[in-house]
Amino acid sequence: GRIVKTMGDGLLLEFPSVVNATLCVIEVQQGMAERNKGVDEDRRIAFRVGVNLGDIIIDGEDIHGDGVNVAARLQGIGEPGSVTISRRVHEDVRDRLDAVFEDLGEQTLKNISRPVRVWQWMPSAAPSPMNSDAPMTLPSKPSIAVLPFENMSSDREQEFFADGMTEDIITELSRFDELFIIARNTSFTYKDQRVDVKDVARELGVHYVLEGSVRKAGDRVRITAQLIDGRDGGHMWAERYDGATEDVFDLQEDVTRQVVSSIAGQIRQEQVDRSDRGERVFDTSHELAWRARYVMRSAFVERDPAYLARAIEMATEAVGMNAKCGPGYQAISYAYSMQSLMRWGPDPSAAADLALHWARRFQSELPSSYLAYRSLGTAKMRNGQHQDANRDFRQAHELNPNDALVLFSWSFCEAGAGMFEKAKEHAHSGKLIELRLGN
Numbered sequence: 001g002r003i004v005k006t007m008g009d010g011l012l013l014e015f016p017s018v019v020n021a022t023l024c025v026i027e028v029q030q031g032m033a034e035r036n037k038g039v040d041e042d043r044r045i046a047f048r049v050g051v052n053l054g055d056i057i058i059d060g061e062d063i064h065g066d067g068v069n070v071a072a073r074l075q076g077i078g079e080p081g082s083v084t085i086s087r088r089v090h091e092d093v094r095d096r097l098d099a100v101f102e103d104l105g106e107q108t109l110k111n112i113s114r115p116v117r118v119w120q121w122m123p124s125a126a127p128s129p130m131n132s133d134a135p136m137t138l139p140s141k142p143s144i145a146v147l148p149f150e151n152m153s154s155d156r157e158q159e160f161f162a163d164g165m166t167e168d169i170i171t172e173l174s175r176f177d178e179l180f181i182i183a184r185n186t187s188f189t190y191k192d193q194r195v196d197v198k199d200v201a202r203e204l205g206v207h208y209v210l211e212g213s214v215r216k217a218g219d220r221v222r223i224t225a226q227l228i229d230g231r232d233g234g235h236m237w238a239e240r241y242d243g244a245t246e247d248v249f250d251l252q253e254d255v256t257r258q259v260v261s262s263i264a265g266q267i268r269q270e271q272v273d274r275s276d277r278g279e280r281v282f283d284t285s286h287e288l289a290w291r292a293r294y295v296m297r298s299a300f301v302e303r304d305p306a307y308l309a310r311a312i313e314m315a316t317e318a319v320g321m322n323a324k325c326g327p328g329y330q331a332i333s334y335a336y337s338m339q340s341l342m343r344w345g346p347d348p349s350a351a352a353d354l355a356l357h358w359a360r361r362f363q364s365e366l367p368s369s370y371l372a373y374r375s376l377g378t379a380k381m382r383n384g385q386h387q388d389a390n391r392d393f394r395q396a397h398e399l400n401p402n403d404a405l406v407l408f409s410w411s412f413c414e415a416g417a418g419m420f421e422k423a424k425e426h427a428h429s430g431k432l433i434e435l436r437l438g439n
Contacts, residue, residue, distance in 0.1 A: 001024060012063070022089060022099075026097070029082070029083055032046065033123040048076070050072060050078060051085045052089060055067055069112065071086075077107060084104075091366055095141070144208040148191040149213055149214055150213040153217075155216050165212070177400075179264065180206075197211070197230065198230060207267075208227055208236070209227075212259075219245050221251065222241070222242050226238035237266045241258065257401075257402060261404060285319070286318070287318075289330075292314040295307050296331060315327075316332060336354040336355035336379075359372070359375040359380075362376075368399070370400040370406065374409060377390070381409075390414065393410035411424070
């Protein structure tokens with residue numbers, strides 16, 4: 001993050017990752033709580049912090065906008081020593097940080113026209129977000145740690161390039177809300193260390209570890225990356241990228257996009273394979289949702305609508321257990337969309353309506369999820385609402401430009417609306433991502 005400006009006794013900070021922002025301020029507040037031990041009350045320094053996620057207006061070095069205003073009002077209502085966050089922030093960090101937030105309900109904030117749902121963290125209410133001593137429990141979705149890329153050159157500038165690659169990959173992977181990504185602050189504690197990947201996976205409580213290196217030779221740069229299974233240290237995927245130093249920023253962006261889309265696809269496939277083998281690695285609700293996906297795939301392989309009905313039953317049970325189980329909503333909505341498409345069941349039009357109903361519930365529970373918008377777009381497309389569906393696919397793509405399935409679905413929608421050039425463009429972009437996966 002960066003300090004945008006100081007304001008008397010306050011600071012305005014901007015971060016590219018809301019997870020990193022929240023982790024940072026929690027660590028600051030923990031440090032201040034430790035500092036204040038044994039200090040007379042009238043000499044203690046206590047901060048209030050507000051964190052919000054939203055659009056901003058860039059004005060030179062300054063930033064403005066509703067997103068900034070809400071953050072300012074949140075800190076104003078917080079307790080000294082606390083971190084107060086909005087609903088959008090809570091949706092993004094609740095499964096990614098081991099920190100306990102108390103739900104304060106909807107609050108009316110000064111000069112903000114709408115009520116804002118608010119959560120608050122206090123040092124006494126939660127342990128450190130990152131417990132370095134005990135292994136972390138596995139989260140309820142595929143998890144990955146990105147280790148700092150190693151600079152294999154003597155050129156010091158390549159150190160910054162390697163760190164930039166690591167940070168960009170972490171940020172872009174965080175867009176996949178079906179993945180759990182270890183924050184940059186924790187990953188970089190392993191910088192310049194010789195580590196055993198299985199030890200890292202056990203310490204951080206992750207399923208997968210990504211590591212890589214950067215090497216410069218003349219005016220060329222070579223970047224390597226490999227995805228490793230944290231359970232046994234086995235290599236799942238590896239790739240090498242070459243480019244010119246004169247286009248180093250374009251190269252960094254392009255390689256980041258390729259690495260992120262590739263490993264996301266690899267992890268998805270590996271989860272399907274593990275489900276096929278009957279392995280269980282998630283909590284009960286997410287386990288049911290993942291198995292529902294596998295059962296749904298069988299419906300098309302076997303051409304048997306009974307599998308779709310079973311998938312809906314399993315996924316409905318999953319969201320009944322956990323109202324925030326995104327994969328469950330996604331499976332239900334998609335299964336009903338497919339019932340409508342395949343003309344399976346006594347009333348396919350009712351299936352289309354049900355697909356839209358469950359997609360809306362998904363978006364209501366997880367409003368910042370790109371998968372919720374993809375589900376909305378797919379359901380609306382089945383209901384013939386191509387213009388509305390187009391807007392949902394655009395929102396899904398803006399939230400996560402690295403998912404080929406969003407681009408494919410969007411292209412179908414555009415083709416149905418007669419937007420053939422746009423459809424070809426997005427289908428081609430999605431195909432490029434899929435080709436990088438070797439599919």
